Amino acid sequence: MRYTLRQLEVFLAAAHTENITRAAELLAMSQSAASSALKDMEQQFSIQLFDRIGKRLQLNELGRALRPQAEALLEQAKALEQGFRQHNQIGELKVGATLTIGNYIAVDITARFINQYPSARIHLNVANTATITQQVLNFDLDLGLIEGELQHPDLKVSRWREDELQIFCSPEHPLANKSKLNAKDLLAAEWILRESGSGTRQAFDRAMYDLLPDLDIRLELQHTEAIKRAVETGLGIGCLSRVSLQTAFDSGRLIPLNAPDRDFRRSFYFILHRQKYLSEGILRWLDMCKES
Template sequence: MDQLLLVFITVAEKKNFSRAAEELHMTQPAVSQYIQTLERTIGSRLLDRTNKYVRLNKAGEIVYHHAKEMVGLYTKMQNLVDDLTNKASGELAIGASYSFGEYVLPHIIAYLREHYPLIKPAITIGNTKEIERLVVNRQLDVGVVEGEFQHEKLTFEPFAEDEMYVVASIDHRLARKKVMKFSELEVETWIVREKGSGTREATEKMFQLFEETPVQLMEFGSTQIIKESVEAGLGVSLFSKWAIRKEVTAGSLSVLRMKGTPIKRKFSLVTTTDPFQPKAVEVFMSLLRKDFAEAVPEVKI
């Protein structure tokens, strides 16, 4: 059954029998035979076929979703058995939300590769909700997100603290003020991340903390675009210290100093509630728990 599912997943993702056959090092007739066998086993057609494309129908979408999870479980089972006698090795699918993934994770991966060269990390970056979904569906082995959340199928383990600062253009009217009140920013345009982002959650908690609700919000789905927008004078925003260290050092962004900041939050590991984890996952998690300070350079704002 695992080979049937693997062939089906490949056809669904490649949307073409020939490309799937090439990917699997099989003949096209063999691929077609596997699909027909799976459809007979399931008792339903799974793909809509024309001369131009192959795509999932409703039944195919259901099978694809569960097939991905089943193949992931099978692979994890094999890895766990292999781990009993071998050193930590093989592929490690890591997901991370944007602030951690873009500005902290590269240092972690460099440290991991130096000490565990047999582990081959593959990185996926998304907002917190996306990473949670991929871990639940077993498309990721482990995730790292900002903030603290709850999910019945996931385990969250805080391992490090993040500091967040309100940032403006260097030409902003308050950029050189030594100490200010948050209420002075109520009239400003706040540039924020999308719903589902850990940074958006932290921003909304900050508004609640200071009991201020900005009148104008602009929502962007990228930390880099928000930084560029703030630098251009479009508004102010809340950033992790990791995301702004280079710009603050270079003098292209200004941190607005006020009581109650920096805003603090946790970086958390995200895994399924399975009692067993592959050795590569255990190594990665142990690294973050014990060697985070050694692997990642100190940042002061």
Template sequence: MALNFHQLHIFYTVAERGSFSAAAQSLHMTQPAVTMQVQSLEDYFGTKLLQRSTKRIDLTEAGRALMPYARRSIELIRDTDQAMSAFTKQLKGRLQLGASLTIGEYILPRLLGPFGQSFPEISISMKVMNTAQIMDEIMNHQLTFGLIEAPVNHPDMQMEAVMSDELRLIVPKDHPLSKRPTVMLDEVVEYPFVLREQGSGTRLVMEEQLKRKNIDPADLKIVMELGSTGAVKSAVEAGLGVSFVSESSVKHEVALGLLHVVPIEDVRFKRQFYSIYLKSTLLPISAVTFLTFLREKDLQQWL
């Protein structure tokens, strides 16, 4: 019997998930099939890799020694898929992903067309939801991966920066700042603000940058908190306050003269968008190809 990657992947997933049943659910296999593959791997090495009990799974000394090699084999396969995706043009299938609000409403719709021209046989199903919902659906295996606006820490999740973005100050067309070529941050914070809700990626990036400039976000004059970028733009257009939103989300309103983007001289609100998926999951080649497209293409030509 030869050592094979499939068995290493199953062993690693059992160890990471802590039980055969959880690993079986993650791998879309039956529990007996998972158990059989781990036993075959133990037979190959001639030693026990897992200590089984009624409540939990523990690694033996041999299992602990094998874990970094199993992890490296998974990473190598992922890197191989990524390297070869550039040469794969005849992909077929359906790609399911989740996207947080700004990405799903304003960024991806402009990128799916160019991606579809390069890979016409891949159909994409996208759910637009907040980061917590995306993580829940990934954990429950309802989504393959997600794209989110702010980094998160989760022991089961793999996260990687795939796109750049910048928040810009928007003001109504007749606002005192609308005709200024640039402004300073300490001027901006004196005005009323309309902001995304607490916990949103946009709000988090804005608040962190303010803190770096020794400005307490709690001191802002926040007149309204809203649950979508579209609602924020409408409120600013109505003259209720100023705000920070993704540059890609206001191109239409700026072109029509409904809103103005005002550069801030002493600070920039740059951020990354991240892909997120289970560490124990091997992404399908279609997902790897899509993420490679996001990382390596000059996306600004479409945004």
């Protein structure tokens, strides 16, 4: 074999940080050792993997093409090493979740996972669908749990579970006592919504497609709890996953509103890079999610 796993580690760290000094720090190496490892590998095969822009390293076309294979190979090597040490240990798992899933579902799954596999080290990153998708594409995350629908040639997207959005308001809002909302009611209301790029907003826009140009969107916020608070104070009405609203409904702080002509059903999805090595930890995490 004409390359080493250490050279692959330097290549991937440099791709991630776009700087050889930061890559060396990430791998606890000297800058000169990291630079030599990358240079030796490129010279060994008479290739160039990066464009050098000052101190910045930017993956070129060849580097981008080889990165997924290098990621997969290094993941398999780590899994093999873990198997040599202790076959029943899970190790590190980097999971991304969109806000509704991360705040109301994934934390419970993480707790159960750690209880069942005490050696596991779970890193849970919560962001919107666009951010989680990009992090999975960049191999910054092992897998993602998302609310939005998407298609990408490098991603494997599979349906996980069903969900439904719910329109809601404060108990003092003029619509609180109305049994059914029609199009006129929806157009007259002021809305507090999630930002574009979120799965929740994507599902809302799809359900309200014919009214979207004329909706009065007063605020767009990135956080579910901020939207709930804004609606509770009377700034407008909102639309979020029922999963995130049930406690507020039970306490009477917020009131569900019925819009029977609107289809707010949607799905949650798993996303993985197509060239991601499916470690034992990833497989067991997916199984636990499906059981939840």
